[in-house]
Amino acid sequence: MDGTVSARSGGRRPNWWKPRERPVPPAGYPEMIEAMRLLQDRITAAVPDAAMVAEVTRGLTAIADRLEPTARDEWSQLAGSLREVPGRGSALLPVVEILSENETTLRGRVRFSRFHLGGNGAAHGGTIPLMFDDILGRLANSGGRPVARTAYLHVNYRSITPIDRDLRVEIRFDREEGRKRLLRGELRDGDVLCADCEGLFVELRPGQP
Numbered sequence: 001m002d003g004t005v006s007a008r009s010g011g012r013r014p015n016w017w018k019p020r021e022r023p024v025p026p027a028g029y030p031e032m033i034e035a036m037r038l039l040q041d042r043i044t045a046a047v048p049d050a051a052m053v054a055e056v057t058r059g060l061t062a063i064a065d066r067l068e069p070t071a072r073d074e075w076s077q078l079a080g081s082l083r084e085v086p087g088r089g090s091a092l093l094p095v096v097e098i099l100s101e102n103e104t105t106l107r108g109r110v111r112f113s114r115f116h117l118g119g120n121g122a123a124h125g126g127t128i129p130l131m132f133d134d135i136l137g138r139l140a141n142s143g144g145r146p147v148a149r150t151a152y153l154h155v156n157y158r159s160i161t162p163i164d165r166d167l168r169v170e171i172r173f174d175r176e177e178g179r180k181r182l183l184r185g186e187l188r189d190g191d192v193l194c195a196d197c198e199g200l201f202v203e204l205r206p207g208q209p
């Protein structure tokens, strides 16, 4: 894929099967993303008056304008590429704090917050597959395995998933057959099973995006 132009990435796509240098974040970058998450939570909860809406809109627009000249392409961006930082530096993802991981199992702690609220104290049903997909993908692509993408992700909602509580998540490899990697996961609130999942990841062939 080296040198091919991708309309979707808006530029030249490096060969992502080969190891490449990871961008190095400046000091304070994870804290900036954490501030962004706090903002997401506060905006979700807020019922401001019109004057405050105008003030916040001005402030956020000014910050967005300041950041705009620093934009880089996908392959150089920091958000989502910081493997060692909880949530990978992505404000999109529910933050999973990895407690242990090897090539077959991953255990972590996750806390859905107000930003992820669906209703009546429960996390939005779309945020749970988002969280599962990210850590299943992390495990599926661990141990020097070639890159694989999610072919399907089946999630069972067994009980509501509360926000603002530390929950446990556990993912494990079920089996590998040729290019196919089957993984399973569980999300628990104490002894209560909130959700479980099965995901099939398929190893990409050369040239597959």
Ligand SMILES: CCCCCCCCCC(=O)SCCNC(=O)CCNC(=O)[C@H](O)C(C)(C)COP(=O)(O)OP(=O)(O)OC[C@H]1O[C@@H](n2cnc3c(N)ncnc32)[C@H](O)[C@@H]1OP(=O)(O)O
Pocket (backbone or CB within 6 Å): 016, 133, 134, 137, 138, 141, 147, 148, 149, 150, 151, 152, 178, 179, 180, 200, 202, 203, 204, 205, 208
């Ligand atoms: C920077 C590095 C980033 C690393 C990635 C991290 C992963 C993050 C996880 C993601 O979110 S990826 C984004 C969401 N996923 C996608 O966008 C994937 C879109 N789909 C595809 O690209 C292709 O469909 C896919 C690569 C998954 C499979 O297409 P192929 O043409 O390579 O599969 P093929 O038809 O050759 O099937 C290979 C095997 O998988 C099986 N298979 C494929 N899709 C299936 C499916 N949906 N259900 C059941 N089986 C499936 C298929 O039957 C077959 O089984 P057998 O070998 O036993 O015959």
